[in-house]
Amino acid sequence: GAGVSQTPSNKVTEKGKYVELRCDPISGHTALYWYRQSLGQGPEFLIYFQGTGAADDSGLPNDRFFAVRPEGSVSTLKIQRTERGDSAVYLCASSSEATVNTEAFFGQGTRLTVV
Amino acid sequence: DAKTTQPNSMESNEEEPVHLPCNHSTISGTDYIHWYRQLPSQGPEYVIHGLTSNVNNRMASLAIAEDRKSSTLILHRATLRDAAVYYCTGSYNNNDMRFGAGTRLTVKP
Numbered sequence: 727g728a729g730v731s732q733t734p735s736n737k738v739t740e741k742g743k744y745v746e747l748r749c750d751p752i753s754g755h756t757a758l759y760w761y762r763q764s765l766g767q768g769p770e771f772l773i774y775f776q777g778t779g780a781a782d783d784s785g786l787p788n789d790r791f792f793a794v795r796p797e798g799s800v801s802t803l804k805i806q807r808t809e810r811g812d813s814a815v816y817l818c819a820s821s822s823e824a825t826v827n828t829e830a831f832f833g834q835g836t837r838l839t840v841v
Numbered sequence: 842d843a844k845t846t847q848p849n850s851m852e853s854n855e856e857e858p859v860h861l862p863c864n865h866s867t868i869s870g871t872d873y874i875h876w877y878r879q880l881p882s883q884g885p886e887y888v889i890h891g892l893t894s895n896v897n898n899r900m901a902s903l904a905i906a907e908d909r910k911s912s913t914l915i916l917h918r919a920t921l922r923d924a925a926v927y928y929c930t931g932s933y934n935n936n937d938m939r940f941g942a943g944t945r946l947t948v949k950p
Contacts, residue, residue, distance in 0.1 A: 728883075759937055767884065768940035769929055782937055817884050826873050827892070827934035832884030 728752075730833035732818050738839045739808055743816055748801040751820030758801050759830065761817040769817055773794045775801060808840045844930045850945040853919045861914040861944055863929030867938045868909055872932045876903065879943070880926040887930065888914065924948045 739745050741797040745795040754788040759798055761769035769803050771785040775795045786792070790808075805812055823840050846864040849938060850897040853859040873892050889896055889903045891912075896903040902915040916923055928943040 734875075761940070768926075768942050771937060771939050807848040819884070826875065826938055829887040829890070830877075830938065832877075832886070833922070834882075834884050 728830050730818055730820055732816075732833035732836050734822055734836060735834065736837045736839075738759040738841060741808060741810060741840055743808050745805050745834060745838065747805075747816050747838070749801045749803070749818030749820075751799060751801070751818070752822075753799075755820035755822050755831075756798070757830075758795060758805050758822045758825065759821075760801070761819070761833070762814040763818055764814045764815055772803070805838075808838075810840045813838055813840045844939070845931055845941045847929055847941060847944045849942065850947065852858070852949060853916075853923075853948045855921060856918050856949055858945065859919045859948075860915040861916075861927050861929075861946065862911065863913070864911045865929065866894050866910045870909075874903070874905060874909075874912050875930045875932070875938055876901070877928045877930065877940075878923075879890050879928065880925045884900075887938075888927070912940050919946075919948045921948050921950060 756840045758765050758775040760772040763769045774782040778798045790806045792804045815837050817835045819832040820832040821830040844867050871918040872875040873890050876888040878888050879885045889898055889901050889907055891903045904913045924946050926943040928940045930940050
């Protein structure tokens with residue numbers, strides 16, 4: 727089947743606007759991760775879902791960021807009142823198990839640009 | 842959590858072995874060590890992972906120190922396609938992975 731799919735691939739938005747970024751994980755994968763990556767840096771952890779619940783959201787930078795996974799498959803990362811500092815590539819990954827004793831598969835990312 | 846430290850960059854010649862080091866001195870006994878690599882404009886790609894024993898797969902080998910405070914990713918024969926940023930990560934609470942800045946590997950023909 728298909729790998730992890732992220733849409734849109736690119737998003738340009740104005741400062742202060744609301745955006746949603748979508749992640750379609752590999753079918754059957756229970757674990758889903760969101761990261762963001764700024765130029766020249768490694769991926770920064772945001773949130774981890776196990777099924778429908780957020781098992782660890784300690785990486786969300788502030789309350790403007792929120793993520794959901796209502797049916798345990800597709801996930802949406804929501805950013806309110808976007809700021810120029812939110813510009814980055816947002817990466818989603820999924821894996822078949824709850825623990826990290828397994829391979830995680832990453833999508834190609836969504837490049838968010840806030841102007 | 843398992844913070845990792847890697848050299849910023851390394852160079853290798855094509856067809857030669859490459860040893861990429863990683864320090865993870867704060868790793869806990871149940872944290873797995875993962876290696877991923879990232880090519881330009883792509884998401885990270887899994888390379889290998891392990892807990893205590895050395896691991897081999899078709900892409901690479903992972904040598905884990907006996908005290909688990911460091912590990913080394915070994916590419917047995919580097920090719921130009923191996924040029925990428927290599928990330929050593931430790932799992933956090935045995936659930937998710939935290940990435941550092943990685944090592945940018947340049948392979949010279």
